[in-house]
Amino acid sequence: MVNCSAARCTVIDRFVVLGAAGDLATRHLLPALAHLVAERMLPSTLRIVGVGREPLDGPAYRALATTRLAEHAAQIDPADRALLVQRLDYLRADLEEHPDLRSALGSGPVIAYLALPPSVYTSAVHVLRAGGVAPGSRIVVEKPFGEDVESARALSQLLHTVVDERDVFRVDHFLYHQTIQDLLALRFANSLFEPVWNREHIDRVEITWEETVGVTGRAGYYDCTGALRDMVQSHLLQVAALVAMELPAALDERCLRDEKVAVLRRVRALAPAEVASQTARGRYTAGSVQGQARRGYAQESGVDPSRETETYACLGLAVDTARWRGVPFELRTGKAVGQPRRRIKLHFRATPGSALTGRPAALCLDMSPNRVTLELQMSGPSGLPGTAAELLEVSRPRQQMPASARLLRDVLAGDPTLTVRDDEAEQCWRIIDPVLATWRTGSPALQDYAAGSAGPGHPEGWQPSNAP
């Protein structure tokens, strides 16, 4: 979303990718830059410098980039890919050894993109500070942003010694999913749903992101992170905030994020006894996913089973606002399930007619990246099958600019509306920290679920409540 009033005219000199030979940089960032070249949206004076500890130089990095772009940006005209490649340079540096980055940073404003393991963020920011980034520079930080409230706050404070908060872009790719942006239009721009979007009409809200993939070679990161930190702390709480917030005065960086923070503040942190009864955690065992044999998470290479890292997390939250008091929000995410489910589902309250026609209806918004469906689900009168009325189905053409390119476009324009502000990140950790603390005591127990199943059930006595 480029918000013209928010866009700023600082001329960015260089785009510096820290961790330039890694997976994110070569599989997502380079293709995103190639899209911007193809759309003629990358300023012609912008230099791109990769920094990393791999033993490469300029020509070797350009060769690596050419190969990766052929793999991951094949749809872009080869001439445009070549235009990008010829702008690339590389500096070999280990950011934990206090290297001098002045030659990479130059003297004008830069965008520094931290495509690094989170354990290196602090060193990287210290190195940027020592390198003396010019005023007007921006820093992009990937999730996870910290590992609890304290570390998130400390990292923000460190970043603020280099750039202003407005120039920090904490990335949550979910905010760039078209569906998430459609959600705002669905809620606020039509009179069909706005009047019923509240506790009077809605009984409970489910936000689900379940996928068939396992850890797919990212065990080193995932095993230290788990489903709760990886998915719930960032993505699902962002979605929940967009579902639950009040109408922002404007869809700009300040008003939109103010409303998200306001509602996140009203999400009640769970007490230990509530964590036992209102959360679930699971880990997949060997099974078969869509006909393919899958080994258990504990047998994946790079996993330390004694960590008891969860690959499935579910929690019931209370949103203590006038609009939602009494309506439980259930957030659920898991890997290696049999059928992917990515949806926001609002269950309507029973009406007098429900006694005749069966279960009350639900409104279901599918969050798949290239497809939007909005479905009204109704159950039939006792014993009879229900109906699902598709209200809307839109398939998006695959060649549409990917989310990562739209993010870079906004970073170049200086518009952080669809990124996470420091207070938002802290609020999300405030909600997650007590769950992690109770899970560390073994409560509730980690449940096994077979790969290819629907995931673990709720723990015994599951009763997500939303009492104030």
Ligand code: NDP
């Ligand atoms: P990778 O491990 O593939 O890449 C990280 C890169 O940083 C590697 O090239 C690595 O070099 C380099 N690096 C590590 N330590 C240093 C150091 N001290 N000095 C200089 N370079 C260093 O990780 P990803 O690309 O997968 O992830 C990067 C970030 O992006 C993480 O925060 C991750 O959570 C986030 N992310 C990644 C996604 C993805 O799809 N990959 C999706 C969403 C977020 P070396 O190879 O030598 O270790």
